[in-house]
Amino acid sequence: AQTVTQSQPEMSVQEAETVTLSCTYDTSESNYYLFWYKQPPSRQMILVIRQEAYKQQNATENRFSVNFQKAAKSFSLKISDSQLGDTAMYFCAFGVSGYALNFGKGTSLLVTP
């Protein structure tokens, strides 16, 4: 069974600063996908970024980037130039084709002025 661990229940960052959210996972699969989802106070789940395990290059989406370390089974999210609208719960998720996603317990990020 795959497990996803987010070791930081809460984090805080000042506006315009950079913050990194951690995620580790455990799997015996070789082909899989990793995702970061954002859940703002509205509670709508929004995909932030995705990473295919077979790709060595780290994914980037504007201010969001990941550090994917396959051997270490680590998938951290870096948010640059943090904005107040980045305040949300962030969930790391692991997926294998044909199966439901496995989610971590989430990290609550607060961006302060």
Added chain:
Amino acid sequence: SQTIHQWPATLVQPVGSPLSLECTVEGTSNPNLYWYRQAAGRGLQLLFYSVGIGQISSEVPQNLSASRPQDRQFILSSKKLLLSDSGFYLCAWDWGTTYNEQFFGPGTRLTVL
């Protein structure tokens, strides 16, 4: 484009009453459909998933059931609600192919009194 709807958005029900939450997807066919519950604003717990009409897999034995009477309709039900059924219920879908990014509905907040 694809959209996913859930209703109602908010529901307050007494203990012992029945429940019916509905989820529909537009703009795609034969999606995989999922029901998640999120308690206390934390992680997502997978309740049910469906790969086709009438095909339901249960992840957690409990007071709830799910049905898929049509290709793009997924219903979560209970005959008698318990206090512990309170939570935020999310419906999601994916393409059911190798790329299993999930798309989430807006959710239903259920309070059982």
